Amino acid sequence: xxxxxxxxxxxxxxxxxxxxxxxxxxxxxxxxxxxxxxxxxxxxxxxxxxxxxxxxxxxxxxxxxxxxxxxxxxxxxxxxxxxxxxxxxxxxxxxxxxxxxxxxxxxxxxxxxxxxxxxxxxxxxxxxxxxxxxxxxxxxxxxxxxxxxxxxxxxxxxxxxxxxxxxxxxxxxxxxxxxxx
Numbered sequence: 001x002x003x004x005x006x007x008x009x010x011x012x013x014x015x016x017x018x019x020x021x022x023x024x025x026x027x028x029x030x031x032x033x034x035x036x037x038x039x040x041x042x043x044x045x046x047x048x049x050x051x052x053x054x055x056x057x058x059x060x061x062x063x064x065x066x067x068x069x070x071x072x073x074x075x076x077x078x079x080x081x082x083x084x085x086x087x088x089x090x091x092x093x094x095x096x097x098x099x100x101x102x103x104x105x106x107x108x109x110x111x112x113x114x115x116x117x118x119x120x121x122x123x124x125x126x127x128x129x130x131x132x133x134x135x136x137x138x139x140x141x142x143x144x145x146x147x148x149x150x151x152x153x154x155x156x157x158x159x160x161x162x163x164x165x166x167x168x169x170x171x172x173x174x175x176x177x178x179x180x181x
Contacts, residue, residue, distance in 0.1 A: 005068075007139050012146035019153035026160045027113050034109045034167065043098055045166035045173070050094030053162050055087040072135035073127055093119065094162065112163065113156050120155025124148045 062070055066079050074082065097119070101112040124132075128144040139147075 005138055007142050009141075009143035009146045012142055012150045016146070016150040016153050019150070019157050023113070023117075023153055023156045023160065026157065027110060030113070030160060030163060031107055031109050034163070036108055038167075038170070039108050039112075040102065041170055042163070042166045043095065045169035046094045046098050046162065047091040048169060049162045049165035050159075051087045051091040053158065053165065054090035055083050057158065058083040058086040068138050069132070069136045073130045073132050097159070109163065113159050116159025116162075117152040117156040120151035120153075120158075121148050123155075124151035 062079055062082055070078070070082075097112050097115050101108040101115060104111050124147050128147060133139050133142045133144050133147055
């Protein structure tokens, strides 16, 4: 990525709006199509999907933005280890989100996705504290609140994708189970 690219507050808010619109459609479809009985079966497919999706996201992010962003926030060893840490942590977090979404009164798919957004905001509050909007030149001057607001909607989208992949894994499992031996 060219070093002169600038992430502005305006760009963060516009991106948050785009993600919010996509999330509204995506969540509506998931809530409509995924019944609680199905969702309850997704415990381990969610763990597996989350581990691989977050490994991929962090591998891509570190690979493309280490010099411009992440080297300002993480220690040098993180360039190698963050994707692997994300792999393990995301599986554990997915399990926690799944369990929590079933314990909170309401529609578990909606709760799961919204909890994913809250998680995104929390991780970006930590990143703001570590200097993500003050240290990297491409983010200097961007609003900390804009970064946290963007993360909420960005992460909802990621957790919707994870849920979709878990549904596909569950569908494959059911097909294989019905297959004659």
